Amino acid sequence: MSGEPTLFELEGERHPAPGGGCGGTGLPGVAGLDWNALYDELNARGVALTPPLLSREQCEELAGAFDRPGLFRSSVVMRRHGFGRGTYRYFAHAGTPDLVRALREELYPGLAWMANQWAPLLGERTFPPVLDELLAECAAQGQLRPTPLLLRYGPGDYATLHQDVYGELVFPLQIAFMLNEPDTDFTGGESVFVERRPRAQSRAVVVRPRLGQGVIFPVRHRPVRGDGGVRRCAVQHGTGEVLSGRRNVLGVIFHNAR
Numbered sequence: 001m002s003g004e005p006t007l008f009e010l011e012g013e014r015h016p017a018p019g020g021g022c023g024g025t026g027l028p029g030v031a032g033l034d035w036n037a038l039y040d041e042l043n044a045r046g047v048a049l050t051p052p053l054l055s056r057e058q059c060e061e062l063a064g065a066f067d068r069p070g071l072f073r074s075s076v077v078m079r080r081h082g083f084g085r086g087t088y089r090y091f092a093h094a095g096t097p098d099l100v101r102a103l104r105e106e107l108y109p110g111l112a113w114m115a116n117q118w119a120p121l122l123g124e125r126t127f128p129p130v131l132d133e134l135l136a137e138c139a140a141q142g143q144l145r146p147t148p149l150l151l152r153y154g155p156g157d158y159a160t161l162h163q164d165v166y167g168e169l170v171f172p173l174q175i176a177f178m179l180n181e182p183d184t185d186f187t188g189g190e191s192v193f194v195e196r197r198p199r200a201q202s203r204a205v206v207v208r209p210r211l212g213q214g215v216i217f218p219v220r221h222r223p224v225r226g227d228g229g230v231r232r233c234a235v236q237h238g239t240g241e242v243l244s245g246r247r248n249v250l251g252v253i254f255h256n257a258r
């Protein structure tokens with residue numbers, strides 16, 4: 001079987017999942033996350049939805065940060081680049097607001113645990129257990145600019161399918177937090193993921209996270225079981241058109257940008 005990993009390796013033995021975050025940061029939900037269940041969902045479905053990790057107050061605080069230009073290093077009007085329609089802004093400092101730093105730092109160990117189980121299946125490197133070490137590696141490669149971002153979509157806005165790669169060093173998973181309540185605050189605006197499978201037709205996954213929920217998804221690809229073993233499957237993500245209201249999202253990417 002040409003040394004390809006078997007189905008058993010994807011679903012069977014695994015390293016113990018990490019414990020929760022350090023707490024005390026206003027993110028009690030992170031400490032209680034069931035990483036084993038999230039890993040199973042990610043492998044079965046291609047994406048994994050966390051329980052709500054942010055309160056409505058925290059979501060409003062984050063969405064409101066969009067209107068404070070001093071917090072951002074750049075603002076991208078998507079239509080100008082053919083990325084769709086809508087605007088997103090990269091935070092100037094990943095530590096401001098504090099909630100963004102806390103989410104990135106506390107979610108990283110669990111996501112690194114997932115990434116490190118994928119690594120042998122994809123024939124790729126493993127990642128350090130804490131975010132600071134990843135960011136030090138990024139810095140050594142000239143990837144110094146923070147990547148967490150806020151996106152704001154209104155009626156008619158959407159995002160074309162893409163991948164968030166910002167340099168040589170790519171941490172393989174990312175998470176996006178929904179800061180509004182679908183059907184109440186906005187309609188449309190589904191989160192869309194498309195998997196390109198080798199020698200097969202593409203598969204779309206559509207999710208509608210509720211307020212405060214995070215969607216964990218692959219940055220570039222994931223291992224998918226098939227006849228004869230596990231194969232690498234490219235994944236792109238985008239957003240369906242918002243029909244009404246306003247849709248704010250916090251994107252947390254773990255590698256920094258060149």
Ligand SMILES: [Fe+2]
Pocket residue numbers: 162163164237
């Ligand atoms: Fe993206």
